[in-house]
Amino acid sequence: MKKILFVASEAVPFIKTGGLADVAGTLPKYFNKKEYDVRVILPKYLAIPEKYRNEMKYKTHFYMDLAWRQQYVGVLEMVYNGVTFYFIDNEFYFTGAKPYGEIYQDIEKFSFFSKAVLSALPLIDFRPDIIHCHDWQTGLVPVYIKDTFMENPFYHGIKTIMTIHNLKFQGIWDMKTVKDITGLNAYYFAPDKLEAYGDANYLKGGIVYSDMITTVSKTYAEEIKTAFYGEGLDGLIRAREGSLVGIVNGIDYEEFNPETDPYIYKNYNARNFRKEKIKNKRALQKELGLDVNDKKFMIGIVSRLTDQKGLDLVDYVIEELCAEDTQLVVLGTGEEKYENLFRHYDWKYSNRVSANIYYSNERSHQIYAACDAFLMPSLFEPCGLSQLMSLRYGTVPIVRETGGLKDTVVPYNEYEGTGTGFSFRNYNAHEMLNAVRYAKHIFFERKREWNKLIDRGMAADFSWNHSAGKYEELYDRLLS
Template identity: 75%
Template sequence: MKKILFVASEAVPFIKTGGLADVVGSLPKYFDKEEYDIRVMVPKYLCIKQEWRDQMKYVTHFYMNLAWRSQYVGILELEYDGVKFYFIDNEYYFAGPKPYGNIYEDIEKFAFFSKAAISALPSLDFRPDIIHCHDWQTGLVPVFLKDSFQNNPFFQGIKTVMTIHNLKFQGIWDMKTVKDITGLDASYFTPDKLEAYGDANYLKGGIVYADAVTTVSDTYAEEIKMPYYGEHLDGLMRARANSLRGIVNGIDYKEYDPETDKYIVRNYNAVNFRKEKIKNKTALQQELGLNVDPKKMMIGIVSRLTDQKGFDLIAYVMDELCQDEVQIVALGTGEERYENMFRHFAWKYQGKVSANIFYSEAMSHKVYASCDAFLMPSQFEPCGLSQLMSLRYGTVPIVRETGGLKDTVEPYNEYESKGTGFSFTNYNAHEMLHTIRYAEHIYYDKKREWNKIIDRAMAKDFSWNSSAKRYEELYNWLAG
């Protein structure tokens, strides 16, 4: 029986700001329980809902040295969906209305969390073979483990995996402060260890000291070895290339299931979508005040409205796109200029464009189920989950070929009748527009071909089962 501990700053259903929480909360359920004992450790934030906090059971507490301070560490536990979750408690660090705040506070908060996660193990009666760390917030776990804990026989031989969910966020702060916070020896702050461009970098420390490094798609694993995507760490990624692998994320197929989804007007499946899916479209058209027309091609967007997600491309050709026979439904919040851009076009093209500048789980399900196509022209995309949801709902993705988008959406080929979506290569607005118009042409002029694309899309399996298999291979390789 292999024992694995996930250490992360967030996990569904307790606390979530992004896709990281979905991975950490969902993936552990999909491992073979006979062979793997997988547990999860996260901070006990005060902003976790009371209903969860009421279910947590106190395990123990102790005091731990963090450099020159002595800090309280409480441990609570809760079993959810057959997985044991541990919560590290310290109100000084984990108070506040959201899990992350100012970076200078977060730097100390996650140094504390990383050390506390390791320090808690002897009192848990659980010695993991592998500690699986997620993103910069846990980057110091492999570093601390190699440092102050190595003299203790309990910790010797524990392996670490560092998973990069988005290389853009690295946990960078000035070296003097980080030395003071962590109490790590000066020898750790050299260019081959935690130092990067004059500062200390948590994620870099994790990548240097972990036994294996993963990221969330094969293509992204290749891309981050290049300067364009490497966020100043491409040299390190090349140096660690033999320990680096990409494993694509999955989605929870029980939660995202058009056949049972409680948020949508009409349930459907891969057999009856031709008749039933369209009823979701007309219902959404009515709800959002769009012109009700079941034949009109509807393009959905569910996203953070940021540059990373390609909204500068959309903004550039939005007026041209609105001349076409399409409707556009956007859902999400983000940079003000993109929020206002969608509001402007919703005003200018009433009945054609719907701008929903908020986030709602229910509305996102309606968009996935109702639209004909889903637009995701990301500048970079480590994995991406929206395109996986679109495929699941038979909503044809139109994506840029980058990261996980390239790995999960097979471009349509009309000569071989293959593919599950449409894609373009260069980060260029008119190349995107051309691809959207090609999709319109297939939708309006070759309806049977369009339906076959949906058939293939809905037959794909991007559930967590296939990801779990690849992580199992990694754990077996590491733990021998």
């Protein structure tokens, strides 16, 4: 039995700010239980819903040195969906309404967390063969293992994997403070280790010291070797490319299932969507105050409203996008300029644009089920999950060819009758607009072809089973 420990700063259903939580919370239950014992450890935030906190059982506690301070470390445990989760408890670090706060506080908080995870291992009776770290918050785990814990035979032979979910976030702070917080030897603060451009960089430490590096799609693994996507670390990524693997994320096919989804107006499946899916469109049109009309081309956007998501392209051609035969439904929050952009067009064209400037899981499911197409023109997208959800619901994705979008959406080819969506290559507003217009043309003029696109999209398998198989191969390779 191979023992794997996921170390992450968030995991569903306990706490979530992004796709990382889906991976850390959902992926473990898809491994082959006969061969892999996969467990997860994360902070016990005060923000975790009380119903889960009440189910956690006390396991142990101890005091740990963090540089010159002594800190309390409590360990709690809970089994959820057949997976064991551990929680590191410390009220000084993990109070507050959100998992992350000011970066200078997070730098200390996740240094504490990384060291506490390793310190707790001998006491929880679980010695992993592999510690699988996720994002910069756990970047110090591979560093500490090679440093502070090296003398203890318990840790000998434990392998580490670093998964980069988004290279933009690296955990950077000034060197003097990080030396003081982490208690690491000055040896580690050199340009070939933790130092980057004069500061200390947690993610860089994780990339340098882990045995393998993964990221969340094959294309993103290639892109981050270049200066444009490399966020200042492309040289290091190229130096370690022999240890770099891209594995695309999945989605939970039980939760995202149009046949059983409790949130949508009318359930349907791959056999009957031609008759039943449209009922979701009519119901959403009615609820949002849009024209109830089957002949409108309904485009959905469910997203953080930020530059990364390509919304400046939308801004540039929004008048053309909101043509009379089109409806646009937006859900999400983010930068004020984009929130106001969509509010303005909701006011200007209230019968064809609906701006929902908040986040609601229920509303997102309704949009995946109701829309004809789903727009994701991202500047960069390590993996992206929304396009996988839209494929699952028979809503045709229109995406830019970057990162995971390029790996998961096959562009429509009308001559070969292949593809699951529409794509454009260059980061250009009119190229995006052309892709939307081409999609509209197929939708209005070639309905049978459109329905075949949906058939192929709904038949594609982006469940976690697929990803879990790839990770199992990686673990086997690392342990052989």
